[in-house]
Amino acid sequence: MVKPVITGRTKLVGILGHPITHTLSPAMHNAAFAALGLDFAYLPFDVRPEELKNAVAGIRALSIVGVNVTVPHKETVLDSLDVVTEAAGLIGAVNTIVNHDGRLTGYNTDAIGFLKALEDTGFDPRGKEAAVLGAGGAARAVGAALGMSRIRRITFFNRTLERAKELAQMVAGATGVQSTAVPWEEMGKSGMSIIRSADIVVQTTSIGMHPREAECPPVPADAFRKDQVVVDLVYNPAPTRFLKRAAAAGARTQDGVRMLLHQGAAAFELWTGRPAPITVMENALKTAQAASQVAEHP
Numbered sequence: 033m034v035k036p037v038i039t040g041r042t043k044l045v046g047i048l049g050h051p052i053t054h055t056l057s058p059a060m061h062n063a064a065f066a067a068l069g070l071d072f073a074y075l076p077f078d079v080r081p082e083e084l085k086n087a088v089a090g091i092r093a094l095s096i097v098g099v100n101v102t103v104p105h106k107e108t109v110l111d112s113l114d115v116v117t118e119a120a121g122l123i124g125a126v127n128t129i130v131n132h133d134g135r136l137t138g139y140n141t142d143a144i145g146f147l148k149a150l151e152d153t154g155f156d157p158r159g160k161e162a163a164v165l166g167a168g169g170a171a172r173a174v175g176a177a178l179g180m181s182r183i184r185r186i187t188f189f190n191r192t193l194e195r196a197k198e199l200a201q202m203v204a205g206a207t208g209v210q211s212t213a214v215p216w217e218e219m220g221k222s223g224m225s226i227i228r229s230a231d232i233v234v235q236t237t238s239i240g241m242h243p244r245e246a247e248c249p250p251v252p253a254d255a256f257r258k259d260q261v262v263v264d265l266v267y268n269p270a271p272t273r274f275l276k277r278a279a280a281a282g283a284r285t286q287d288g289v290r291m292l293l294h295q296g297a298a299a300f301e302l303w304t305g306r307p308a309p310i311t312v313m314e315n316a317l318k319t320a321q322a323a324s325q326v327a328e329h330p
């Protein structure tokens with residue numbers, strides 16, 4: 033690959049997060065810019081929580097075209113923006129900012145990224161039943177996405193039941209989809225039949241993510257079934273122990289790389305106005321992911 037050359041005309045984009053060393057987004061976006069011959073560069077910015085407001089002011093001050101926002105800033109960043117899209121407001125989280133002449137708009141491309149990734153599996157949510165593990169920011173994007181695509185019912189399992197109840201209320205109120213909250217520990221007991229009858233199971237928590245690869249949500253192996261779609265949003269490692277367990281039971285599985293890809297593609301299109309080169313981005317992601325896994329397990 034030709035190394036990008038930074039000039040006085042290069043447009044800057046990047047990602048705000050803390051920590052940020054594990055991000056795969058620079059590899060994905062810089063490969064896309066190079067493939068389309070766009071004079072853009074994507075940089076990682078390690079922003080401590082107490083510096084977030086200054087960092088956002090810096091987007092305006094430095095005429096940065098836009099940024100992605102990741103853990104732990106996706107929710108707190110809303111207060112520093114000029115406009116937030118309806119979907120991002122509903123989800124309560126922003127993962128992409130666009131700078132229109134100093135006016136900052138917050139978007140959430142996680143929801144659309146999740147739906148696009150789901151399309152890749154051939155799954156159509158209309159009229160189906162979903163079980164979602166978790167009720168944090170990622171679960172809110174998944175819940176909103178499934179609600180907007182007319183799924184029939186969603187059950188949220190969460191350790192903090194109150195959070196799952198709030199999320200279920202948000203989804204039911206905004207989309208009219210039947211939504212309920214169930215305690216996390218019920219997953220292996222009375223909640224098992226909910227998981228078994230679900231057409232799709234989505235794991236949105238950080239369980240199983242590096243360096244906790246050995247961990248797995250307490251879903252009994254026989255709660256999964258053939259033809260069920262099981263998605264884990266974790267992409268490091270991919271697949272997780274959870275996903276391997278589902279695959280062993282015959283479920284159709286998808287790891288978090290595809291959602292990462294599609295949320296990135298949507299952000300790319302917002303910043304550049306050009307269709308994202310999906311295959312280029314996917315290859316760059318896979319290469320960066322393999323390199324980071326080798327670096328962690330040499």
Ligand code: ATR
Nearest residue numbers: 166167168169170171190191192195236237238239
């Ligand atoms: P994100 O934006 O990535 O979703 P988050 O908002 O911090 O991050 O949410 C993390 C989710 O993982 C939550 O659902 C959290 O459960 P709580 O709401 O009870 O905190 C869940 N989670 C994280 N570690 C967990 C663990 N060890 N057991 C069960 N749930 C866990």
